[in-house]
Amino acid sequence: MSDYVRKPLDPPGGQRKVLLHSCCAPCSGEVMEAMQASGIDFTIFFYNPNIHPLKEYELRKQENIRFAEKFGIPFVDADYDTDNWFERARGLEDEPERGARCTMCFDMRFERTALYAHEHGFPVITSSLGISRWKNMAQINDCGVRAASHYPELTYWEYNWRKQGGSARMIEISKREHFYQQEYCGCVYSLRDTNRHRAETGRAPVKIGVLYYGDDET
Numbered sequence: 001m002s003d004y005v006r007k008p009l010d011p012p013g014g015q016r017k018v019l020l021h022s023c024c025a026p027c028s029g030e031v032m033e034a035m036q037a038s039g040i041d042f043t044i045f046f047y048n049p050n051i052h053p054l055k056e057y058e059l060r061k062q063e064n065i066r067f068a069e070k071f072g073i074p075f076v077d078a079d080y081d082t083d084n085w086f087e088r089a090r091g092l093e094d095e096p097e098r099g100a101r102c103t104m105c106f107d108m109r110f111e112r113t114a115l116y117a118h119e120h121g122f123p124v125i126t127s128s129l130g131i132s133r134w135k136n137m138a139q140i141n142d143c144g145v146r147a148a149s150h151y152p153e154l155t156y157w158e159y160n161w162r163k164q165g166g167s168a169r170m171i172e173i174s175k176r177e178h179f180y181q182q183e184y185c186g187c188v189y190s191l192r193d194t195n196r197h198r199a200e201t202g203r204a205p206v207k208i209g210v211l212y213y214g215d216d217e218t
């Protein structure tokens with residue numbers, strides 16, 4: 001892990017055991033290093049049935065597994081229940097990013113994270129999702145708190161992973177680890193909208209599986 005000296009993290013309630021919902025390796029790399037530097041006993045929970053297509057899902061998941069294995073961090077590979085995701089996304093297909101479809105998407109992922117935490121004795125959950133500057137952190141935190149509220153013993157840790165240089169280290173770590181670089185948020189609708197925008201600006205459509213951090217000016 002990097003030799004950057006961090007201020008120790010202090011999970012809510014003085015707890016030291018955390019279930020970290022991870023969306024991908026680039027977003028969770030800095031979060032994982034920060035937690036490990038603070039001696040937090042954490043497990044990664046990979047539950048992202050939003051990611052489409054399967055090839056992209058496997059790429060993101062395998063990158064996250066690779067990084068977790070490198071440092072001996074437990075990794076829970078949860079369901080890829082895309083039918084349920086599409087069912088919940090019905091009627092929200094044309095929502096913009098950060099809109100109602102994303103609230104549903106965060107809710108769904110955090111509900112499963114909270115359930116797993118409840119069933120396996122984790123008192124705190126959190127997520128790497130908020131480290132991305134493309135995301136609305138308040139929206140993510142609302143969803144996390146809502147999911148945890150179903151279990152009295154469970155707390156959602158609303159930590160701002162972007163602060164104190166977190167965003168810059170996220171990129172540094174991604175380049176150092178040569179992580180796969182996704183070019184859209186994840187779902188089929190975000191892929192559609194990204195490709196629409198690219199077409200409008202004269203760029204080629206997204207190619208899955210070709211771009212890695214550090215290969216060029218990423």
Ligand code: SF4
Nearest residue numbers: 102105185186187190
């Ligand atoms: S744009 Fe991203 S957060 Fe929003 S629904 Fe799609 S995958 Fe989920």
